Amino acid sequence: MFNLTGKIAFISGGTKGIGKGIAKVLKQAGAITIIAGTDKIKGEQVAKELDVDFISLDVTDQAACKNAIDKVVEKYGRLDILCSNAGIFPQHYLKDMTAEEWELVHSVNLKGTFFLVQAALLVMEQQRYGRVVITSSITGEITGLAGYSHYGASKAGQLGFMRSAALEYAGQGITINAVMPGMIMTEGLQAFGDDFLNNVKETTPMRALGTPEDIGHAACFLASDEAKYITGQTIVVDGGQILPEV
Numbered sequence: 001m002f003n004l005t006g007k008i009a010f011i012s013g014g015t016k017g018i019g020k021g022i023a024k025v026l027k028q029a030g031a032i033t034i035i036a037g038t039d040k041i042k043g044e045q046v047a048k049e050l051d052v053d054f055i056s057l058d059v060t061d062q063a064a065c066k067n068a069i070d071k072v073v074e075k076y077g078r079l080d081i082l083c084s085n086a087g088i089f090p091q092h093y094l095k096d097m098t099a100e101e102w103e104l105v106h107s108v109n110l111k112g113t114f115f116l117v118q119a120a121l122l123v124m125e126q127q128r129y130g131r132v133v134i135t136s137s138i139t140g141e142i143t144g145l146a147g148y149s150h151y152g153a154s155k156a157g158q159l160g161f162m163r164s165a166a167l168e169y170a171g172q173g174i175t176i177n178a179v180m181p182g183m184i185m186t187e188g189l190q191a192f193g194d195d196f197l198n199n200v201k202e203t204t205p206m207r208a209l210g211t212p213e214d215i216g217h218a219a220c221f222l223a224s225d226e227a228k229y230i231t232g233q234t235i236v237v238d239g240g241q242i243l244p245e246v
């Protein structure tokens with residue numbers, strides 16, 4: 001495991017699913033870890049369970065993102081690692097999709113990433129050190145999923161954002177990369193139902209869904225000092241899901 005001893009790591013959407021998996025792995029690697037989400041009760045429970053800190057945050061609020069990062073710096077003196085992971089994936093077929101449904105998905109997944117990464121970079125720039133790891137998806141950039149055109153657009157959008165942001169900060173000791181998960185068993189994914197999930201399991205080359213910790217380990221690598229020469233890149237973690245030609 002990569003060593004993150006003493007690093008300060010902030011994980012949005014760290015109260016459940018993939019974000020909780022990332023928090024567990026980063027904490028095991030030695031990072032002082034702070035998780036964030038909108039559900040204060042659940043957040044505080046999970047923070048206790050993982051022995052990490054919790055900050056209540058809605059990533060669609062730009063001022064709140066700035067405040068959350070400022071709170072971390074006030075308490076811990078710096079911010080080394082930001083995992084921008086909070087995201088939603090409600091199903092809406094295109095023929096009935098409203099502007100509000102489109103807007104909400106973009107607001108949390110894409111605008112929320114912009115707000116939080118921007119706030120973190122203000123601090124990282126002063127430190128001349130930082131690791132940003134965005135949780136994107138194979139959906140959008142590589143694959144499509146019926147009912148998720150808004151989601152796919154937001155996830156591909158995160159990668160477009162990441163590449164230009166990485167260039168802006170490449171000379172300052174700051175890297176900005178993304179993990180692209182396939183189907184990972186989380187609280188959020190349960191809404192897809194058993195039939196769908198069993199079908200994914202049967203058709204994925206590794207015959208299993210991923211675990212949140214599988215994403216955590218990829219994030220841990222990108223957050224490590226050893227990944228210092230990697231920026232603007234992605235790691236697909238999908239059990240081979242995107243490989244089959246037919």
Ligand code: NAP
Pocket residue numbers: 012013014015016017018019036037038039040042043057058059060085086087088089108135136137138180181182183184185186187188189
């Ligand atoms: P999940 O189990 O539903 O967890 C989502 C997390 O995001 C929760 O901690 C939630 O906290 C937080 N969140 C949602 N809206 C928020 C907001 N407005 N502000 C702050 N936090 C917010 O979902 P997941 O499956 O772990 O997905 C996490 C990320 O991985 C998402 O970006 C998703 O697109 C991506 N992803 C997931 C999969 C998969 O198969 N699971 C595949 C590819 C990519 P609260 O409930 O407290 O708000």
